[in-house]
Amino acid sequence: MKYYFTHIIGTIVMDQSLRVIEEVKFTKLDDYFSKAQTEAKLKKKYPGLIPLPEDKLPRALEHFKDKNYFSDFYSQNVALTRAGIRASVSKDGLILQTIGNIEELDKVCNLLVKRLREWYSLYLPELSFRMSSHDKFVELVLKKTRAELIKEFRVVDSMGGELKERDVQEILLLASQINNLYQLRKKQETYLELVMKEYCPNLLELAGANIGAKLMELGRGLKALALLPASTIQLLGAEKALFRHLKTGSRSPKYGVLYQHQLVQKVKASVRGKVARGLADKLSLCARLDYFKGEFKAREFREELERKFK
Amino acid sequence: MKYYFTHIIGTIVMDQSLRVIEEVKFTKLDDYFSKAQTEAKLKKKYPGLIPLPEDKLPRALEHFKDKNYFSDFYSQNVALTRAGIRASVSKDGLILQTIGNIEELDKVCNLLVKRLREWYSLYLPELSFRMSSHDKFVELVLKKTRAELIKEFRVVDSMGGELKERDVQEILLLASQINNLYQLRKKQETYLELVMKEYCPNLLELAGANIGAKLMELGRGLKALALLPASTIQLLGAEKALFRHLKTGSRSPKYGVLYQHQLVQKVKASVRGKVARGLADKLSLCARLDYFKGEFKAREFREELERKFK
Numbered sequence: 290m291k292y293y294f295t296h297i298i299g300t301i302v303m304d305q306s307l308r309v310i311e312e313v314k315f316t317k318l319d320d321y322f323s324k325a326q327t328e329a330k331l332k333k334k335y336p337g338l339i340p341l342p343e344d345k346l347p348r349a350l351e352h353f354k355d356k357n358y359f360s361d362f363y364s365q366n367v368a369l370t371r372a373g374i375r376a377s378v379s380k381d382g383l384i385l386q387t388i389g390n391i392e393e394l395d396k397v398c399n400l401l402v403k404r405l406r407e408w409y410s411l412y413l414p415e416l417s418f419r420m421s422s423h424d425k426f427v428e429l430v431l432k433k434t435r436a437e438l439i440k441e442f443r444v445v446d447s448m449g450g451e452l453k454e455r456d457v458q459e460i461l462l463l464a465s466q467i468n469n470l471y472q473l474r475k476k477q478e479t480y481l482e483l484v485m486k487e488y489c490p491n492l493l494e495l496a497g498a499n500i501g502a503k504l505m506e507l508g509r510g511l512k513a514l515a516l517l518p519a520s521t522i523q524l525l526g527a528e529k530a531l532f533r534h535l536k537t538g539s540r541s542p543k544y545g546v547l548y549q550h551q552l553v554q555k556v557k558a559s560v561r562g563k564v565a566r567g568l569a570d571k572l573s574l575c576a577r578l579d580y581f582k583g584e585f586k587a588r589e590f591r592e593e594l595e596r597k598f599k
Numbered sequence: 600m601k602y603y604f605t606h607i608i609g610t611i612v613m614d615q616s617l618r619v620i621e622e623v624k625f626t627k628l629d630d631y632f633s634k635a636q637t638e639a640k641l642k643k644k645y646p647g648l649i650p651l652p653e654d655k656l657p658r659a660l661e662h663f664k665d666k667n668y669f670s671d672f673y674s675q676n677v678a679l680t681r682a683g684i685r686a687s688v689s690k691d692g693l694i695l696q697t698i699g700n701i702e703e704l705d706k707v708c709n710l711l712v713k714r715l716r717e718w719y720s721l722y723l724p725e726l727s728f729r730m731s732s733h734d735k736f737v738e739l740v741l742k743k744t745r746a747e748l749i750k751e752f753r754v755v756d757s758m759g760g761e762l763k764e765r766d767v768q769e770i771l772l773l774a775s776q777i778n779n780l781y782q783l784r785k786k787q788e789t790y791l792e793l794v795m796k797e798y799c800p801n802l803l804e805l806a807g808a809n810i811g812a813k814l815m816e817l818g819r820g821l822k823a824l825a826l827l828p829a830s831t832i833q834l835l836g837a838e839k840a841l842f843r844h845l846k847t848g849s850r851s852p853k854y855g856v857l858y859q860h861q862l863v864q865k866v867k868a869s870v871r872g873k874v875a876r877g878l879a880d881k882l883s884l885c886a887r888l889d890y891f892k893g894e895f896k897a898r899e900f901r902e903e904l905e906r907k908f909k
Contacts (some may be wrong), residue, residue: 371758378721378760386718390773393714397707404703411688448681450688459790463700466783473776480769500784 293331294341294349295324297369298361302331302338306350310335314361318368357401380488381510387481390503394474401467402427408460411452413449424471430464459585491575494587496550503546504572515573515580522576523569547572556598562597603641604651604659605634606612607679608671612641612648617659624671628678654854690798691820695790697876698812704784711777712737718770723759733783740774801885804897805878806860813856815883825883825890832886833857857882866908874908 291310292303299314303548313331332338341349353362375559406417406426413435419442420426423513429438438598439447481502485493489511492501507525514522524531526545535540545560547553553564570588578586600811602613602619608631609624623641625631642648643793651659663672716736717725725746729752730736739748745767790811799821802811817835818824824832834841836855844851853872857863863874881900888896 368756371756374724374758375879377759378762381722382760383762383766386714386721388767390711390714390718393710397710400703400707401700404696404700408700411696414684424656446678446681448684450692452688452693455790456794459697459787462783462786465710466779469776469779473772480765484766504707545868 291335291338292345292349293328293335293338296353297321298358299328300324300331300364301349301352302335303341303349306353307345307584309352315365318365318372321365321369366427368548380414380484381505381512383484384481384488384502385510386567387477387484387504388506390473390578391477391481391499394470394477398467398474399423399581401463401470405430405463405467406461407593411442411450412452412457412460413447415439415442415444415447415449427467427471429462431461431468489576489579490585491583491587491590492572492577495575495591496572500546500550504576507546508576511576511580515576517573517576519566519570519573523565552594552598560598564594567594567597600647601645602651602655602659603638603645603648604656605638606663606665607631607866608668608675610634610637610641611659612645613651613659616660617655620663628675629683631675631679643856689863690751690794691822692795694791694798694812695816695820697787697794698809698816701784701787701791704780704787705830708777708780708784709733712781713772715740715770715773715777718773719761722762722767722770723754723757725749725752725757725759728784737777737781741771741778761814782834799886800895801893801897801900802882803902804895805885806882810856810860814886817856818886821886821890825886827883829876829880829883832883834873839885862904862908874904877904877907 290305294301294303297315300307301313302311303309311331313327315324315327320327331411402423409430410417411516415437416429417426417505420429428596433441435449478498482493482498485498485501489501489505492504492511492529495501502520505511505514506526508517508522524542524545526547527542528545530539530542533539544553544565547565547568548561550565550568552568553561556564571587571594575587575590578584600615602617604613606610607625610624611619611623612621614620621641621644623637625634630637712733719740722729725747726739727736730739743751744760748754755767777839788808792803792808795808795811799811799815802814802821806814814832814835815821815824818827820833827835833855834852834855835854836857838855840849840852840902843849854863854875857875857878858871860875860878862878866874880898881904885900888894
């Protein structure tokens, strides 16, 4: 009767009294991953070879008290960890970074546009009042001169001061930078859709790129999202209201980020909770289909929901 | 004996019993600004014309109860306000907007660089650890490929995942945008110096562009800054600590934004309060010299301070 025991740096074969007969070392991490081959070879060499029973493990491990093993264990362990980290970089990571970045770009653009409005208002304050859309404001500032704007918006006797060409130039630099940020945001949204189309087509179809990615962010990845119950998905993004509900007994929230979904937006307020529940149900199915590489069913789900909540 | 009374829409001449003899209307705002001319003309026409004594004002004003005056008063008042607002746009405004924008750009760049570091770490995590300077990090990401970076930083067995060209491209888009923002920041700093050199050369010389503009921002303009006592200038930017001191009796602050000034930075901690006091003293003089268009003395001040606190 002989035993074998495979560990991270090799396989050892021991006789009945647990003395080592043979030791096969793994030189690469790949050897460890294909340890079954090594074991099969040894089984051929020593007929009647069986895995070490668990109760004998403590005594067998004494073999490794030898300090010569320590550095091998260390380096092999580090390599294994590295490989694990490397493998953990998946599309999840890319999607989460992209949606995070899109949200930050929104924040950044708003901050800079507010400054632009204030600054440009030294020059032509009337424009900021008459153009409330941020991106159009930036476009107008960039494309038209003050005289053109005064004409277009029929400004009589503007309250803005006369600025030198040099001073206006500085404002336009900021405006063109904001414009670039807007364009970057658009590009990253396209990219987000592209990645999601390959990785989680069902979620993309039913939730849309922004809400879908936001759900993944809140659920911490597609796998975790797929394992969440639908009722949790319904409330993702409403954590604050949920805990207030649990703590103070205020009314429970009906939706989190799903509130922005057009199916929920379209119906009247009294049935929104119901729609959000139905939607979360289907989204949970979508996440599962995507994670386990199932078929594409999101379009059916969407039609079903639309029929139900017309 | 005849009286005249000038108001915003004209000058009226009245006899002793306050009946109106003649009324000169101002058709433009400029007429009002040059009212002295109109008054001189009338004085020639009516010898012995004197300004309306104050005790007769209430009775004279009854003349304006006539509703016909109302729209004229309204439009002339609006025009006057507009002119006032227009005139209030001075270099003060430009400097305050620019320094505000520079501070916001710093905030924005930090936010985006943090995202870039996290995102790029999916690809080559070792770089973020080894390059702590934000702007150099962005530069490296933009200029060098992953292979070049691995070579340059001698990364063995990187933990980053393999990304597709398309995914890397998206990260680089963000990096190049951050780089543009850095460049914008540099340009606006140059511009700030340019404007300050014309408007407040003394303050610029002694405080530097950033601290000088920051002081103007905290003091709300050059005029207000010039009127502040030196001890207030010393503590601008330390409001929180000052009120904590007043409220709880904790130690009083010794400097606000002046802490960043190189004169204060150069000396050892125990004399920093003293240096800040001396510096604030001279800065207060600088602001006054600049506001009242005095001569350029900042260089002398700086040398004096340097001699004193060597």
